[in-house]
Amino acid sequence: KDGQERDKDKADRATSEQVLDQRTRMILYQMINRGAVSEVHGAISTGKEANVYGAVAYPDIHGPPVQRAVKVYKTAILSFKDRERYITGEHRFKSGADKGNNRKMVKLWAEKEFRNLRRIHSAGIACPEPIQLKLHVLVMDFLGDRKGWAYPRLRDATIPADDAEQIWMHLYIQLLGIMRRMYQVCKLVHADLSEYNILYNDKQLYIIDVSQSVEHDHPRSLEFLRMDIKNTGDFFRRQGVDTLSDRTVFDFITISEGVVEEPGLAQAIERLYASRSAAADDDTATAEQEVDNEVFRNQYIPQTLDQVYDIEKDAEKIGEGKGSNLVYRNLLADQVVQPNEAEPRSSEDESDNGAALDSDDDGSSE
Ligand code: ADP
Numbered sequence: 001k002d003g004q005e006r007d008k009d010k011a012d013r014a015t016s017e018q019v020l021d022q023r024t025r026m027i028l029y030q031m032i033n034r035g036a037v038s039e040v041h042g043a044i045s046t047g048k049e050a051n052v053y054g055a056v057a058y059p060d061i062h063g064p065p066v067q068r069a070v071k072v073y074k075t076a077i078l079s080f081k082d083r084e085r086y087i088t089g090e091h092r093f094k095s096g097a098d099k100g101n102n103r104k105m106v107k108l109w110a111e112k113e114f115r116n117l118r119r120i121h122s123a124g125i126a127c128p129e130p131i132q133l134k135l136h137v138l139v140m141d142f143l144g145d146r147k148g149w150a151y152p153r154l155r156d157a158t159i160p161a162d163d164a165e166q167i168w169m170h171l172y173i174q175l176l177g178i179m180r181r182m183y184q185v186c187k188l189v190h191a192d193l194s195e196y197n198i199l200y201n202d203k204q205l206y207i208i209d210v211s212q213s214v215e216h217d218h219p220r221s222l223e224f225l226r227m228d229i230k231n232t233g234d235f236f237r238r239q240g241v242d243t244l245s246d247r248t249v250f251d252f253i254t255i256s257e258g259v260v261e262e263p264g265l266a267q268a269i270e271r272l273y274a275s276r277s278a279a280a281d282d283d284t285a286t287a288e289q290e291v292d293n294e295v296f297r298n299q300y301i302p303q304t305l306d307q308v309y310d311i312e313k314d315a316e317k318i319g320e321g322k323g324s325n326l327v328y329r330n331l332l333a334d335q336v337v338q339p340n341e342a343e344p345r346s347s348e349d350e351s352d353n354g355a356a357l358d359s360d361d362d363g364s365s366e
């Protein structure tokens with residue numbers, strides 16, 4: 001490499017490491033002028049793709065200060081390249097991501113996080129409230145104590161030993177409710193959910209880091225959901241929680257029957273526990289569940305009815321109450337004609353089927 005190229009490399013690296021580059025500083029000055037923040041403090045977290053800073057604002061001139069968090073996406077990074085899979089196929093980003101332009105990409109991620117947070121927050125799920133967005137800089141509520149200490153990630157949470165078993169179970173159920181609500185009400189799959197992207201305080205979970213979250217009609221949303229279920233389930237199992245099988249959780253989240261509100265939610269989960277197969281003993285039950293999880297994790301998940309191998313055969317099976325091992329049976333549910341409520345069918349029905357199914361492709365469960 002010649003000298004000039006080396007200098008350019010150095011400059012690129014400088015902007016990726018020292019996040020508060022000229023442009024970012026200008027954005028922060030502007031935000032300060034407009035009152036979204038008045039002081040930006042030290043970094044709470046420095047990550048591969050973004051840094052998060054603590055900040056203070058005075059939304060009411062005569063009122064007390066409030067704490068905020070400022071997430072600054074890094075503009076000179078390569079890791080955004082693997083994130084393409086989250087954006088491709090998202091109808092909100094039809095124009096697609098311009099891989100050649102990092103700044104645009106990063107702005108897109110910040111925008112996505114802002115909108116997703118807004119949606120999750122309005123659905124009443126505990127998460128930081130998004131306050132302001134400008135290019136790659138996002139201002140949100142600070143999740144932490146009054147002294148400015150951010151709440152720990154669930155991974156680092158200290159759970160009182162006396163009550164640990166009960167609290168972990170309570171948190172597990174809480175998280176299942178959050179995932180279901182996020183899917184049913186927000187129409188979103190987190191897609192990077194784990195003990196690293198959940199903050200914890202006082203028996204309450206807070207969902208963060210939602211820039212990669214996808215709409216439930218994203219071509220890979222169910223695959224991402226299955227991964228979220230595995231990652232969170234693995235974590236709770238390590239804490240000694242008797243978890244439900246991945247398949248049961250998947251159905252609980254995706255099948256839109258029943259409640260998404262407390263207290264019915266907790267009761268619905270209790271019913272799931274009650275209806276588990278009554279294996280002879282705990283070890284057998286655990287082994288059975290491990291096998292089922294393994295099968296479920298390797299099962300092909302079609303996202304649209306187009307991708308189902310033999311839709312008529314599968315719909316028929318489900319109609320006969322046999323398709324319980326099909327991952328996508330809720331996708332087919334609308335296609336199933338119950339014997340007793342079957343409408344008289346015209347002879348054209350068969351050739352009509354294709355078109356009728358196509359029009360259903362966008363997951364129109366609403
Ligand atoms: P990354 O893309 O770097 O993983 P995250 O959104 O997960 O970004 O944030 C990184 C860390 O910053 C979190 O683990 C958490 O400790 C802290 N953090 C993020 N948002 C907030 C917030 N609103 N309040 C307090 N701390 C936060």
Ligand code: MG
Binds near residue numbers: 196197209
């Ligand atoms: Mg994170």
